[in-house]
Amino acid sequence: MYELKRIVAHPLWRRTFGLLLILNLLLYLGVQHMNLPVKREVYLHWNQTIQKEVEDLSLEQARDTLTQKQAAVKLLLTAVRMQEFGDEEDLQKHLLAHPELVSQLNQMTTDEREEIRGEFVLLNLWLQRIEYLRMFPADLQKIQKQAKLMRTMGVYQDPSSFEYQNLMKAEKDFSRLEGIPLQLGQDEVLETVMDHPAVLSGLMLMMITVVLLFDERQKNVRPLLWATSGGRDRLRIHQSYLLLLMAVLSTMVFFGFLFPAASLFYGQSLDLNRFAQSLERYRNMTAPMSVGAMVILMGVASSLGLYLFGLLFWLVLRWIRHRQAALITVLGFLSLEYAAFTKLQRQDRGAEWAVVNFFSLLQWDPAMRRYRNVSLGMGLWNEKTLLGVLTVLILWGLLLILRLQGKKEIKIRHQKHLQSRNRVKIQRDRWVGLEWKKGLIWGGGGSGVILLFLILFLWQLPGTTLTPLERVSEMYSKRLAGPITEEKQKELNQWMQENREEIEETRSLPSGDPLKAWKIENAHRKYEALNLLKERMDVLAKTKNGEIVPSLPYRVLYxxxxxxxxxxxxxxxxxxxxxxxxxxxxxxxxxxxxxxxxxxxxxxxxxxxxxxxxxxxxxxxxxxxxxxxxxxxxxxxxxxxxxxxxxxxxxxxxxxxxxxxxxxxxxxxxxxxxxxxxxxxxxxxxxxxxxxxxxxxxxxxxxxxxxxxxxxxxxxxxxxxxxxxxxxxxxxxxxxxxxxxxxxxxxxxxxxxxxxx
Structure with missing residues (x-):
């Protein structure tokens, strides 16, 4: 109990805890604001409106109702887009075919245009949810029939092979989902919370906690403390209990506080009684489980993973007495594991490596969203089951190591080194060597930290989030790259003439053509890009040494x-x-x-x-x-x-x-x-x-x-x-x-x- 009070009362722990809690919530809210396709008020309004319309209807009735509404909204949205692009001829034809849109379009304000876009986005989202729930029983039957059929083909016929056993197990596992009642509802709260990396805040808090457990080493009283039986045995046990308590606290705070924040942000409550398979992201989870049970399971898994990390870091600090070197080692390990974790999640194969990854023990959500079996020993293990067994085995091994070390008598090694720390030698060659040794530790080890941390952000080259107009303009710039000549100017004029003909052809398409609006938009985009390139070429032709060069990489970097x-x-x-x-x-x-x-x-x-x-x-x-x-x-x-x-x-x-x-x-x-x-x-x-x-x-x-x-x-x-x-x-x-x-x-x-x- 004293250790708990000492850690919690430490200013560093309190400040870190408060800062991580605030950053965790702010990061979640900021990401949600960025990811919303429309304004939050519009999103909430139409989300709640659509839910009220379909909550008392069957799936078939809800689909028919929303489909009819989507068709009407699509007609109005098409007219709005034509008006924004200035395509007056097609707009007039569209309004003649649908005269009921004239009054709506004339009276529509800018905010109402935004609401129309929001309504269309939400209608598509709800129709996707309804279609998933409607087709779920048929998809189950399809998976089982496909498994039976594949067992009669080629390499899958051998009963002793992994492929045959995997098909048998898949058929048996998915059969357990037959007949479970799925419910239509709002999924944003659970999905966004599960996607948020709250476990990283827990890792930071566990690192601070473990570092503070070794304060006696910094105060040079560790040999005295460990000379007593209580300091060797009971202190170690109390610290292991403390790490477990901190792991549970981190999960409850950083993970649990996101649910009320998400409920307030999206204006909806989390229905814990729905089956998790009601969400499309968990369609491959073969264990019938409610949302509440799944959230509890995720919390337990996260707590055990953080506890495992705390024990592992405790052992690293026990073996590596230099605190900075231990931090560099652990941060490097976490960086490599996280980079491998993000890489493995994008691959369909390599399930064995995905299971043994450290972050797979902390974040079970990717494993819950997919169905994988691993061949181990005489049988097949599901990835989720193997994760649980692996977590328990590693925890048992770490606790056993702690117990065995506690039985050892303390041995003070390097007595000469410890004595030399209590007196300062002024000899210039000694402290100069120490200075460069310290610089080597911080320079070499620090460079390693830089390289490992860079993996997090530089695993892939930065994406170039271009607008469609910028993408087309860059394409034409690469074609005309180099000094400006008369041939290139003629080629550009020819492209502009072809673009005018393309615009005329798209306008002559029948009004019922579903691709007409897209073709018109694409042709106008080319027109704007070519005009911009023409203006740029005219300016550079009058400039000394002017050339056409691709500008996108320079704009992205500088x-x-x-x-x-x-x-x-x-x-x-x-x-x-x-x-x-x-x-x-x-x-x-x-x-x-x-x-x-x-x-x-x-x-x-x-x-x-x-x-x-x-x-x-x-x-x-x-x-x-x-x-x-x-x-x-x-x-x-x-x-x-x-x-x-x-x-x-x-x-x-x-x-x-x-x-x-x-x-x-x-x-x-x-x-x-x-x-x-x-x-x-x-x-x-x-x-x-x-x-x-x-x-x-x-x-x-x-x-x-x-x-x-x-x-x-x-x-x-x-x-x-x-x-x-x-x-x-x-x-x-x-x-x-x-x-x-x-x-x-x-x-x-x-x-x-x-x-x-």
């Missing part, structure tokens, strides 16, 4: 409109950079040796120079990784070096202030500027660490000054993170950066000589 992918990468780089640089100054301060080292002849400015050199190396390593990845993306997108040696004026439509220098020169200036900004940020963190009371305070201040402004996109956050993406650059910016670095070095040297005053 454009002013900060996309979600690039903002996420900047945040990731900022957090990792702060994590690596912040402890450089706090190492000697935490040991209480900084003032003593500074008093020696070799510990005054040489020590500061070595710390600055560590910042330079870390900045250079991070800069090289980030720059190399972006240049690889640019090279892959352009298909080589084409366009890099073109004049900067060729990208004037993306970067109006670009001069006549080559694009390559602008990129060299940009990446040089980025290195200077990273270096200035590192020196600033070093200066903060000299005045801060602890490494955690340094990290907090650095995150507030460098990382958090990126979320609000304020213009003054030049230190990092938005300035890392600013293009084009001017000479005055380089001058300001160099002056800022010189000023930071001067202030750091002045503050270093006056420390600790």
């Amino acid at each position: 454009g002013d409109d900060v996309s979600g992918v690039r903002t996420g990468q900047s945040l990731l780089m900022g957090v990792v950079f702060v994590f690596l640089v912040s402890p450089i100054m706090g190492y000697e301060k935490r040991c209480g040796t900084l003032e003593l080292l500074k008093s020696t002849s070799g510990g005054q400015r040489p020590l500061l120079r070595r710390k600055i050199m560590q910042v330079v190396l870390l900045s250079g390593g991070l800069w090289a990784i980030w720059t190399g990845w972006e240049l690889y993306f640019l090279w892959k997108s352009l298909g080589g070096l084409e366009g890099l040696f073109a004049s900067g004026t060729s990208l004037s439509h993306v970067f109006p202030q670009m001069g006549d220098h080559t694009v390559m020169m602008h990129l060299l200036l940009f990446y040089g500027w980025r290195f200077l900004v990273l270096l200035a940020g590192g020196l600033g963190i070093l200066l903060l660490g000299l005045g801060a009371s602890s490494t955690l305070v340094t990290m907090g201040l650095a995150l507030f000054l460098l990382v958090i402004p990126t979320l609000s996109r304020v213009s003054w956050s030049w230190g990092g993170l938005l300035a890392l993406q600013s293009l084009p650059l001017r000479g005055v910016q380089f001058l300001m950066a160099l002056m800022g670095i010189a000023l930071l070095v001067a202030v750091l040297d002045w503050r270093w000589r006056r420390y600790p005053r």
